[in-house]
Structures are given as C-alpha cells and as structure tokens.
Amino acid sequence: MAEEIEILGYDHRGLSVGMGPHVALVPEALLASEMMEVTQDGAEQWASAQRSELVAAITALVKGAVPPAPFDGVTLQAEG
Numbered sequence: 001m002a003e004e005i006e007i008l009g010y011d012h013r014g015l016s017v018g019m020g021p022h023v024a025l026v027p028e029a030l031l032a033s034e035m036m037e038v039t040q041d042g043a044e045q046w047a048s049a050q051r052s053e054l055v056a057a058i059t060a061l062v063k064g065a066v067p068p069a070p071f072d073g074v075t076l077q078a079e080g
Helices: 028-034 040-049 051-062
Strands: 006-011 014-019 022-027
Touching: 006 040, 014 028, 014 040, 014 051, 022 028, 022 051, 028 040, 040 051
Parallel strands: none
Antiparallel strands: 006 014, 014 022
C-alpha cells in the first residue's frame, strides 16, 4: 500500500506534512516558488497535487538521501 501524506498544519515556516511516523517541513520558500500567493488552502491543495513527489522526498530523507529539486528544501523535523 502506498504511503499517505497527512497535512499537519501551516505557519510562517511552511507546511508540515506527515508520512507515518515522520514529519517533514515544506519550506515557505518552496511554496512561494510554486504559487503566486501562498495561503494555507493553496499550500494544502499544492501538497495534495504533489503527493507522490512528497512521498518520494520524505522517503529519500528518511534514508539519508537528498530529494531531487525542487524538493531538496524539504526537511525532516525532529521527533519528540
């Protein structure tokens, strides 16, 4: 079964997304490069449309690799 992305929230840093036990931050700069005006709704719609790319990016990060651009700015958040 394919991993699912869960939208966890949006703030000034960017969009937090979860995949299983992992939480990643899609930075505001990446969102701004992908849309004219970044809003919470817009960021969530963008993440839904980019689901497979976000799964690949988070999977790469978990394995210690760097995701391909433009997802190379996505970072894993510390657990806890």
